[in-house]
Amino acid sequence: MKVKNIDMEASSPIVILNKKDAEELGLNPLDRIEIDTSDNHLVGVVDITDKMVEEGEIGVSGGIEEIEGLVDVTLASRPKSVEHIRSKLDDKELSEKDFYEIVEDIYYNRLSDVELGGYVSGTYTNGLSLEETVYLTKAMTDIGDIITWNDEIIADKHSIGGVAGNRVTPITVPIVAAAGIKIPKTSSRAITSPAGTADTMEVFCDVDFSIEKIKEIVNEKNGCLVWGGSVKLSPVDDQIIRAENPLSVDPKGQVIASVLSKKKSAGSNRVLIDIPYGESSKVENIAEARDIAERFKKVGSELDIKIKCTITRGHEPIGKGIGPVLEAIDILKVLKNNGPSDLKVKSAKLAEIILDMCNSKKNAIDILESGKALEKFREIIEAQNGSPKIEAKDLQPGKHKTKIRSCRSGIVTHINNNLISKIARHAGAPKDKGAGIKLKKKVNDKVNENEELFTIFAENNTKLKNAERITDGCEAVRVRGEKESLVEQI
Amino acid sequence: MKVKNIDMEASSPIVILNKKDAEELGLNPLDRIEIDTSDNHLVGVVDITDKMVEEGEIGVSGGIEEIEGLVDVTLASRPKSVEHIRSKLDDKELSEKDFYEIVEDIYYNRLSDVELGGYVSGTYTNGLSLEETVYLTKAMTDIGDIITWNDEIIADKHSIGGVAGNRVTPITVPIVAAAGIKIPKTSSRAITSPAGTADTMEVFCDVDFSIEKIKEIVNEKNGCLVWGGSVKLSPVDDQIIRAENPLSVDPKGQVIASVLSKKKSAGSNRVLIDIPYGESSKVENIAEARDIAERFKKVGSELDIKIKCTITRGHEPIGKGIGPVLEAIDILKVLKNNGPSDLKVKSAKLAEIILDMCNSKKNAIDILESGKALEKFREIIEAQNGSPKIEAKDLQPGKHKTKIRSCRSGIVTHINNNLISKIARHAGAPKDKGAGIKLKKKVNDKVNENEELFTIFAENNTKLKNAERITDGCEAVRVRGEKESLVEQI
Numbered sequence: 001m002k003v004k005n006i007d008m009e010a011s012s013p014i015v016i017l018n019k020k021d022a023e024e025l026g027l028n029p030l031d032r033i034e035i036d037t038s039d040n041h042l043v044g045v046v047d048i049t050d051k052m053v054e055e056g057e058i059g060v061s062g063g064i065e066e067i068e069g070l071v072d073v074t075l076a077s078r079p080k081s082v083e084h085i086r087s088k089l090d091d092k093e094l095s096e097k098d099f100y101e102i103v104e105d106i107y108y109n110r111l112s113d114v115e116l117g118g119y120v121s122g123t124y125t126n127g128l129s130l131e132e133t134v135y136l137t138k139a140m141t142d143i144g145d146i147i148t149w150n151d152e153i154i155a156d157k158h159s160i161g162g163v164a165g166n167r168v169t170p171i172t173v174p175i176v177a178a179a180g181i182k183i184p185k186t187s188s189r190a191i192t193s194p195a196g197t198a199d200t201m202e203v204f205c206d207v208d209f210s211i212e213k214i215k216e217i218v219n220e221k222n223g224c225l226v227w228g229g230s231v232k233l234s235p236v237d238d239q240i241i242r243a244e245n246p247l248s249v250d251p252k253g254q255v256i257a258s259v260l261s262k263k264k265s266a267g268s269n270r271v272l273i274d275i276p277y278g279e280s281s282k283v284e285n286i287a288e289a290r291d292i293a294e295r296f297k298k299v300g301s302e303l304d305i306k307i308k309c310t311i312t313r314g315h316e317p318i319g320k321g322i323g324p325v326l327e328a329i330d331i332l333k334v335l336k337n338n339g340p341s342d343l344k345v346k347s348a349k350l351a352e353i354i355l356d357m358c359n360s361k362k363n364a365i366d367i368l369e370s371g372k373a374l375e376k377f378r379e380i381i382e383a384q385n386g387s388p389k390i391e392a393k394d395l396q397p398g399k400h401k402t403k404i405r406s407c408r409s410g411i412v413t414h415i416n417n418n419l420i421s422k423i424a425r426h427a428g429a430p431k432d433k434g435a436g437i438k439l440k441k442k443v444n445d446k447v448n449e450n451e452e453l454f455t456i457f458a459e460n461n462t463k464l465k466n467a468e469r470i471t472d473g474c475e476a477v478r479v480r481g482e483k484e485s486l487v488e489q490i
Numbered sequence: 491m492k493v494k495n496i497d498m499e500a501s502s503p504i505v506i507l508n509k510k511d512a513e514e515l516g517l518n519p520l521d522r523i524e525i526d527t528s529d530n531h532l533v534g535v536v537d538i539t540d541k542m543v544e545e546g547e548i549g550v551s552g553g554i555e556e557i558e559g560l561v562d563v564t565l566a567s568r569p570k571s572v573e574h575i576r577s578k579l580d581d582k583e584l585s586e587k588d589f590y591e592i593v594e595d596i597y598y599n600r601l602s603d604v605e606l607g608g609y610v611s612g613t614y615t616n617g618l619s620l621e622e623t624v625y626l627t628k629a630m631t632d633i634g635d636i637i638t639w640n641d642e643i644i645a646d647k648h649s650i651g652g653v654a655g656n657r658v659t660p661i662t663v664p665i666v667a668a669a670g671i672k673i674p675k676t677s678s679r680a681i682t683s684p685a686g687t688a689d690t691m692e693v694f695c696d697v698d699f700s701i702e703k704i705k706e707i708v709n710e711k712n713g714c715l716v717w718g719g720s721v722k723l724s725p726v727d728d729q730i731i732r733a734e735n736p737l738s739v740d741p742k743g744q745v746i747a748s749v750l751s752k753k754k755s756a757g758s759n760r761v762l763i764d765i766p767y768g769e770s771s772k773v774e775n776i777a778e779a780r781d782i783a784e785r786f787k788k789v790g791s792e793l794d795i796k797i798k799c800t801i802t803r804g805h806e807p808i809g810k811g812i813g814p815v816l817e818a819i820d821i822l823k824v825l826k827n828n829g830p831s832d833l834k835v836k837s838a839k840l841a842e843i844i845l846d847m848c849n850s851k852k853n854a855i856d857i858l859e860s861g862k863a864l865e866k867f868r869e870i871i872e873a874q875n876g877s878p879k880i881e882a883k884d885l886q887p888g889k890h891k892t893k894i895r896s897c898r899s900g901i902v903t904h905i906n907n908n909l910i911s912k913i914a915r916h917a918g919a920p921k922d923k924g925a926g927i928k929l930k931k932k933v934n935d936k937v938n939e940n941e942e943l944f945t946i947f948a949e950n951n952t953k954l955k956n957a958e959r960i961t962d963g964c965e966a967v968r969v970r971g972e973k974e975s976l977v978e979q980i
Contacts, residue, residue: 026921028681030603030736078736086738089615113520117607118737125579125615191518246520246568247608248576431516 003068004057015044016059017073022048025075030112032076035060037069043076045112081105082115088122096135103139106236116243120251128253130295134302136253140261141303145211145232147184147267149218153358155183156268157350158259160275160292161193162282164317164420165439167327168274169197170225171334171347171368174376176354177223179362183354184218184266186228191245194424194436195324198227203328203395203433205386217383225380233265234258250282252292256299264303270357271300271307272350276314280417286311308357310350316415316443319343323429323436325397326457332392335374342442344368397457398427398434400464404456404471409449410479412441413487419476423456427467432459441477453477493558494547505534506549507563512538515565520602522566525550527559533566535602571595572605578612586625593629596726606733610741618743620785624792626743630751631793635701635722637674637757639708643848645673646758647840648749650765650782651683652772654807654910655929657817658764659687660715661824661837661858664866666844667713669852673844674708674756676718681735684914684926685814688717693818693885693923695876707873715870723755724748740772742782746789753795760796760847762840766804770907776801798847800840806905806933809833813919813926815887816947822882825864832932834858887947888917888924890954894946894961899939900969902931903977909966913946917957922949931967943967 015033017025027033027046035042035058044060053059058073084098094102102119105111111119128136155176159166169185176183187197187207198207207227209217214231217224229238237258244250263271273296276282277289293309300307319330319340333339334347352364367373378388420437428435439454441447454477458464480486505523507515517523517536525532525548534550543549548563574588584592592609595601601609618626645666649656659675666673677687677697688697697717699707704721707714719728727748734740753761763786766772767779783799790797809820809830823829824837841854857863868878910927918925930942937943944967948954970976 023921028732028735030732082737089611089737089739091615112736113603114607114610114733114736117604118611118739120604121579121608121611122615125581125612242518242520243604245518246602246604247572247579249579249608431513 002057002070004053004059014047016047016049016053018053018055018057019048019050020055022046025073027075030114032078032110034074034076036072036074043079043108043110079105079110081111085115085118085122088126089118091126093129094132094135096138099132099135099139100142103136103143103236106239107143113243116239117247120240120243120247120249120254123254124247124249124251128251128257130298133253133256133295133299136257137261137264137299137303140234140236140257141264144235144265146265147211147215147233149182149267151182153181153270154266154268155181155270155354155358156185156263156266157183157272157274157354158263160255160273160282162417163276163314164194164417164424165320165322165327165330166276166314166318167195167197167200167331168318168343168347168350170201170331170377171343171373172351172354173223173225174335174373174380175348175351175364175367177221177380178367178372178376179355179360179364180222181355181358181360182218183223184214184268185224186226186231186233186262186266188228190430191241192421194322194421194429195327196430197225198229199430199433200324200327200331201225203324204390205381205384207384209384217380221376221379221383223376223380224384226384228262234261237262252295256292256295260296260299260303260305263305269305270354271305272354272357273307273309274312274350275309276312278313278315279414280419281314283314306357308353310353312346314417317417317420317439318346320439320442321436322420322424322439323397323427323457324433325395326436326438329392329395329397332390332395335368335377336392337369396434397436397438398432398459400458400461402456402464402468403452404454405450406447406453406477406479407449408479409447410481410484412443412445412447412453412477413480414478415439415443416474416476416478419474423467423470423476426463426470427456427458428460428463432463434459435463447479453479492547493561494543494549504537506537506539506543508543508545508547509538509540510545512536515563517565520604522568522600524564524566526562526564533600569595569600571601575605575608575612578616579608581616583619584622584625586628589622589625589629590632593626593633593726596729597633603733606729607737610730610733610737610739610744613744614737614739614741618741618747620788623743623746623785623789626747627751627754627789627793630724630726630747631754634725634755636755637701637705637723639672639757641672643671643760644756644758645671645760645844645848646675646753646756647673647762647764647844648753650745650763650772652907653766653804654684654907654914655809655812655817655820656766656804656807657685657687657690657809657821658833658837658840660691660821660867661833661863662841662844663713663715664825664863664870665838665841665854665857667711667870668857668862668866669845669850669854670712671845671848671850672708673713674704674758675714676716676721676723676752676756678718680920681731682911684812684911684919685817686920687715688719689920689923690814690817690821691715691874693814694880695871695874697874699874707870711866711869711873713866713870714874716874718752724751727752742785746782746785750786750789750793750795754793759794760844761790762844762847763797763799764802764840765799766802768803768805769904770909771804773804796847798843800843802836804907807907807910807929808836810929810932811926812910812914812929813887813917813947814923815885816926816928819882819885819887822880822885825858825867826882827859886924887926887928888922888949890948890951892946892954892958893942894944895940896937896943896967896969897939898969899937900971900974902933902935902937902943902967903970904968905929905933906964906966906968909964913957913960913966916953916960917946917948918950918953922953924949925953937969943969
């Protein structure tokens, strides 16, 4: 068949055949075909058209390696990993080889979306044992690039998400780096939250670098604060997350494999995992937090990564700003000793534990309060093409804003992470860097009737109105009488 | 945005946006958007392109209702049924309302393939209770068309698949119809088998009719033998099967809901379910067969359908021909009293039970042996635009053939349905009507070394060679010494 290239970035690579050719080959939509050229062999998932390609033509969408000219087309057998997915749905334990085959088929886009949906459903419903988690982590690591270092000790950290404004990384990393310990930190962008660390760092500097450049920056400055999505460290992670998102599933074993395969690929061997728990946080109770911590430690030890976990309170946002610019302001203020104290205390504590794991005698809080962490932060953003002279006053949140006031007096008993995130996203975060929320009250603060609880910022008025509409329909900041224990009447 | 229609029959309707617009809207592939025109409101799943549509344009693939001109585009919220799918993955019992929402979202193509994969995975892994099966069946029935009849008693039958050559329907239906009982039989085409009843009937006549025409044929002839896919009787069934196929899952409750929603929609109230069991059949043991039978009866009683189930032996193919033409030859021969006796006995037995359920005093075997069933069959194929004078000698299997011989003497202890089906499909069935297998030996037959076991027929030589290649690698017909109990050494 003659190849016709089609510019379409579908969710997974698609091969398009004319209806008549598909009938001749006995193909249905979602079947796989093998495409052979003189020097290449590919497999693609089929869609069928009446007119978009002619008989004898084959449309090939972006994502499949480049092919052109004439090719042979045959019905492909189902990839082996589909059997393993089926086994997982039958609650059977999978082998190391099974996971290598699954990860390879995901990496090469050999699975259809229905099959990927089956994979995340099976690992969610039937779970992954510790052994399976180790196999999966190894397979995810091995399919991607791996960074090697000359130093013996390489630190890293990761926070389980779900707590709004939890932007400790840009403070913790400079403290550790300033103490002389290498920490090649890669972070994600927001998927469902108002800002990922990469989105916030982008307020200061570039975050998109090659592995070579990351090595150069870290060898020179001891740390970096870059986006993990531009490098091929455990690259199937993003492909799996794409399938987890629509179903809102987040299988525990998969989370551990995702995090530790990234860390292992980055060459880190001392890793701190922060697990916030509490109402409206991802992990809702301390028993679950402890269970996750134990799993992280056990899987880590199989991978020669020394792991410590912190279980922290995640019952309200950390800091006051939520959204890229508003969080960036909090970060600069903490690095200059005048930001929100909860953000300062938590960032320093995490750095202290990391330094201890790395056998460093340096004192985290001294490094922060002496301004050495600020200096290191400025060095890192300069190495990442940002302006090292930036100050909090240079950072402006969105011009359109609304103050949200309390309809009663009392004390703040709860701030809902999910609702705060939802409001900030409707206001435009993370795409609109200046959009978000600035909290005026935190849990246990006293509030008078009509006193301000938080301000919503947006870069345009439509989005501000959207955010206001959401705010009206929920109780993001819960205010109750001082001695009142009633939360809801049902 | 300006609508650009794109001719592509994707697995589900797709909306294509330019990368820049997608970024502006904060959209990722697989997100949903709402599309509003002055008089229409639609929801579609998003793919992203660099060039296929320009900024400000929106590409719309086949499947989404027709829209044109300028439209408003906004990020849509996730359909409610995704929450129910997630609940099923958490092994929670779903309500009647939940199933109505799931079925509606599937019908209107509101779910992405990942979500559909989650649905079939969840119902497979965690199962459906009897109540859930009833709710699902009702929801699947209500979303489609429903046929009504003047007669009080309407018969129907269904066989659980998996047994090659099990083409009893074109014999059973004419017997029942000849006895004066209405039986509006709709059948499927092959998905993974070498022929569905619809594929085999197509050798004789058309199978693709509107509901009005089906009513007309059945009111006149008492029976029909048509394809179920062309009418909207429980239309989501096909959409669900499309997602079950890639994962090879077939959740029990889903099978029952699929079958009974079709029967309920067709207006039937006396239904015989045939459940073949045995090695290499879909149902492998009698305990499982009994369990399925009980569920069918219980769900049927909730829907006011009287159900009887037959548990039959499915340890080898029924009849001798496998593939559309070869099965058609068997059928004509049985109707003329000289075909394979197992096919004759089974078809008549099923008809006898159906007639009994319908309070008919007529004798099934008399109707078959007297030639009245053949006469009725010819009437039905004439009503379906076929030639009523067709004889077995008019039906020619493929010209290319190979005889497969036994490499030892002994008796046939097993014929593997799956392997026989696989060989017949590689030979070209069901698309090549003349392709398939003719068995020369059945279980318990004596065989000499080098004696023929079966013949493979194909319409072209390449496919014949493919089928031979598969045959060499397996033992489709198992021959053992007469007193030998050894099956395999491992």
